[in-house]
Amino acid sequence: MASYKGNLLNHFKIVKKWADRAGADAILDVSSFRLLIRRNDQQAVLYPQFMNVEDRRRQYSPELTDASRRFIGWLPYSVRRWAIASDKIEFKRYAERAGMRTPEYCLDDDPAIRDVIVKRRSSSFSVGIRGPFRHAGEAPLDASQSEYYERFIDGRIGKIWFYENFPICMEIERMPSVTGDGMLSARDLIQVKLRAKGATGFDMERAETLRRFCGDSLERVPARDETVVVDFRYGSALAVREPGQNINLKKAMPEVWSDELRAIGEACWRGIPAEIQEGTIYTVDVVVDPEERIWALEMNSNPFVHPFLYGHLLSNLVKRDAAERVRH
Template sequence: MSRAFKRNFLQHALAVRRWCERHGASGGIDPFSMSMDLALGGKQVRFRPQFVVEPVPGQIGFVPMLDTGVAGFVGWFPYGGKAWPISQDKLVFKQFARDAGLRVPMAGLDATGIRGPYIVKRRKSTLGRGLRGPYPAGHAPALVEDEYWEQFVPGKMLKAWFWDAEPVVVEVIDLPTVRGDGVKTMRRLIEDQLPPGAPFPEDVDGLAAWQGLTLDSVLAAQRSVIADYRYMSLLNPATASDHDVRERIRGTSLEAQLREAGERCWMAIPQEIRDGTMFSIDGMVDPEGNVWFLETNCNPQLHPAVYAAMLDGVFGIEDSGGRK
């Protein structure tokens, strides 16, 4: 059985079907483009698909057409694609977020700003590729073009999807770990958790070194260590099952932090394309419950649970709170 959840076409189709049943909507899917047409109350809207491709095992990208090489489905959008400055450059986002009063990790190009463990990232979205580290503060980063350093914040991975300023789906996930048995190496324990045939994660030797290990170290029995820190990691359990906690965080500090971030980031979208936009925000939640915001994404992989809010918004249906 497939491990995919968010990339499973059937999960997306089921979510749309349930919405159509609730509201009496009708529609169909174009077999050539896989675009979806929905009609309700005299209004018809075409939703455009987004697919995932894997040109090299473990390295993915998103494309708008169904063709040879497509490895999964990542959602329908009611528009052909949008982009804006803070969604296209992670350092631009961090400066914006800092100015907006949001908590962000220290980051930059100048090594003199480093005060603790850090990782190296690319400024453009790479879907989890090209990350290196974490490195100790005394280790000066050797940055190449388009790279920057970013403070490493241990905690839980966070990804939240927003329809306009409203957080509609939220994932909060423990960093993937492996537990020692006194016999197997860290490398072998990681391999045992990967799907069959999956490539070994990139650059986890730095993560092992940060924990005082090598990938060939035998882990003591019951010792638990972090195995990856990338959201797109195949070790992330949210790749295989639903981890939406949106309802569970209502009334919490986490919800308040996400609402503030969503409002700030939504207002940063140019006014002419702002209304009716789906975007996501990534972050880390530290042990005290503080969110450290990392980046925002303009055309993200969709969680199937986003459709209720997105379709309500597109067709002008008010929810129980009176929001359209």
């Protein structure tokens, strides 16, 4: 089952629903995929983003080219970047100053540190992540890759979308897993699930490292209906798709997280340069631990846009256009 935001029609459906309700026109330029929103004498342009794949490397781009493999949503601007969304360590330092909960980290080799994963300061799409390891000494840092240690937090993995300081929606999912049948090893269960999904490129060595961290092995045969966690990355090929993973926070803010989500939004928005704060969309990657505490991992500018954002985004765009016309 594809993710909700990965379905192109969900983007069109929500834009259409807003346009019908607002009495607006939504006009798509197929050559550029730019979207013109027009209501009476008000208008705004949304700029597309695409996931391009070249030499097996994924990157986001505002241009539709032969390398484009997936549409990843519209933004009210082309590209915006800022420091704490470009460097994971800068984000973690900012998060600590702002009072956000973020996993402990270390930039130096220290074999005494326990229960860690290894990350790179500026990588995307989980590139270069290693672990988890019980002891940092199992995985010396590679200074040439700007690696660092981060405390591994067990729990559900998630991504939160913000418009300025407002939490708009959230994806939350269990760590990727396979389910035992009492006959196949965990390794074989992974292969079966990958074939069923038509997925490639899964890092079996990382799965083995995770199972070893848990005192287990991919060679063990799990009991029937036993859940075996085999990855910890958001967007894994083995992600478990379930109802309720896409939460519209504007309609149904979970009470257990409401104060924390709003505080994260306020803090992150203040970390964006003032000249680009207005109308900026960003995401924060998180882990929700068994005690329902949210741990902020990193911040992303120019993210894959969740369709739940469009209602809030478009309403604010037309209001802003009207206000600017009044001023001029």
